[in-house]
Amino acid sequence: MKNETEIETELELKKWLKDNCYPMKSYSINGNFIYEGCGIENNGGLYLWYYTERGEKTTLEYFATEKDAVQYALKQIKSDKHSNRNFIGMYKENEEVERIILELKKREVEYWTDKIPYGGINDWKTRIFVIGCGIKKVTDLIQNEEKTA
Structure with missing residues (x-):
């Protein structure tokens, strides 16, 4: 390289x-x-x-x-601090967010999250991104599109 x-x-x-x-x-x-x-x-x-x-x-x-x-x-x-962030999923339930974050920490993968009003002001969801090549360690955690909404 x-x-x-x-x-x-x-x-x-x-x-x-x-x-x-x-x-x-x-x-x-x-x-x-x-x-x-x-x-x-x-x-x-x-x-x-x-x-x-x-x-x-x-x-x-x-x-x-x-x-x-x-x-x-x-x-x-x-x-651009956002340029190397790889999206792995969007979650409504806090328990699911905590489960994914715990798994990322176990695997020593750097991550970033935010909350957005996905379907309006009463539909907040948490997005989780993995930084850089950490994505290679979490391919099994990448959410498919049907589960995103």
Whole structure:
């Protein structure tokens, strides 16, 4: 695996992100499709760092070389504290949240949680995210989509 300072291409950046367990749902690196998030695009030899939301793309920065764009993108991604959080599930019952957190602690997996009004002000749910490659230790805890709602 390349050291961060040796990364010069989108392909190398994408590999580094995957090797370090960054979820790619919010980043378009080397052409993968995203609904919302940031990405790199080569536009006739000019590299763009952009943000897209609901089909609207906004260019944030321009770069003359792929290396400069990739190094900028890596810095931006690493500075976003949410970028390496892997979603494992959303839970209504506190007992289930406590059970999952206890299991994460047993496995020495770093995690993060928040509470959101998923179905409105009277329907609070707790989301649990695993940080980085801790996701490899908890594949059996990832909630399937039917149980999420």
